[in-house]
Amino acid sequence: MKPFIFKCEMKTRDYECDVQGVVNNANYQHYLEVTRHEFIQSIGESFEGWHRRGIDVMVSKVVINYKASLHGGEEFISCLNLKRQGVRYIFNQEIYRKSDEKLCISAEVHCVCVVDGVLSRGEEIADSFKQFFTNEE
Amino acid sequence: MKPFIFKCEMKTRDYECDVQGVVNNANYQHYLEVTRHEFIQSIGESFEGWHRRGIDVMVSKVVINYKASLHGGEEFISCLNLKRQGVRYIFNQEIYRKSDEKLCISAEVHCVCVVDGVLSRGEEIADSFKQFFTNEE
Amino acid sequence: MKPFIFKCEMKTRDYECDVQGVVNNANYQHYLEVTRHEFIQSIGESFEGWHRRGIDVMVSKVVINYKASLHGGEEFISCLNLKRQGVRYIFNQEIYRKSDEKLCISAEVHCVCVVDGVLSRGEEIADSFKQFFTNEE
């Protein structure tokens, strides 16, 4: 596992699996969102708090590569790195099965800031994030 | 099928099924909510519109009896009746498999009105609903 | 909080909330299912294991009383007791907000056993459960 600025542990739920007995593809996107929100919370911020100050962070693009499936009741480690590219905040996210650290998915999630309805560089958010920006991926 | 004041047709989705190949129990509650919202829309109202006027309709109790399972990609007919009992609006809802009209679930959903944060008899909503109240169940 | 045979801690996820900012009603049914599966796992059994031995545990009835709402990112404690009534296993389940132990929902979930396709008293399951049956509720 390469270095990440944030990791959290989660566990799949049986209702998230489909008839093949593996987690349905769309549910990984939920896991990715939960991980980003946990990260934001860990640095003392929240999407809701930003929203109340007129700053909306929105997903503009998602790329997910599916490598291995998770089954019901399996623990996994959800990791992220963050970089800035123009107006975009790009989260590089990976999910590993906990038992053997097998890579299950790798993803890239692009977010942009909309301040009072206008696309913005989101300097206020950049300040919260700046110690976490990486270039090494 | 007994008489209902409102019916709509829906179709199960594969991702709503769990590893047993049948729709997960909790998803029926989504179907029941969609049906109530379609009914409200059919009479020219909306929960969002009520919300903007300070009226919040909230579910206070749900009883669901599971009779037969739906599978992925199956069409069903979702039906409701409505009665008033004190401060409660009680939706009697049933879901039938379309192919053979087999009863899949029967449910009772109790809603109450909260107007500007206070439990209310919701007379404004009662006006919208009054032609639909039934006693025959 | 009254005595329970099993408790687990969970946290709501932002995507489980609807436009009112509170957890959507149906999602509590997911939490209840996760809690039952965690309980089963804690006693060394699993629904999947039973399924492979020809025993299917199915929900036949759910009653949920909604008392207070959970918001996004809130921690809660999910608790259960279990009793046996004829062919039914009845789970009494309650969910409390962690911060102030406020009761959010109380629920009763009826399960039945189907062994090789036939409704059964499920003696094999009863053996796993017997030390947990309570009458005090």
Place this chain on the structure above:
Amino acid sequence: MKPFIFKCEMKTRDYECDVQGVVNNANYQHYLEVTRHEFIQSIGESFEGWHRRGIDVMVSKVVINYKASLHGGEEFISCLNLKRQGVRYIFNQEIYRKSDEKLCISAEVHCVCVVDGVLSRGEEIADSFKQFFTNEE
């Protein structure tokens, strides 16, 4: 709207929206899956039927570009084209709001065939699909 080999109409559901009042990002992936399954059904095939013959179609990559948000209770048109690239079946999918045909998302979903557990070119599936392959995108 450019030409597509398959279109279907759907409607967002209130519980699919999050606290911002718009459909949560992950739910679009559900819509994309439903659309592919409807397409497969429309040509007389099914993922389940293929599965029973030992052929599993699996998503290997998803790219979604978010252009505009859908709100609760909004109708939309979900469209797809299909091409073949080596072992991959690539679905180009777009979702348009019905009221004004505004493009909401465009997506590329890569699927691969696993036959009896081994990555395969999936000639049996290719036969079902061959009249639909396009190169014009």
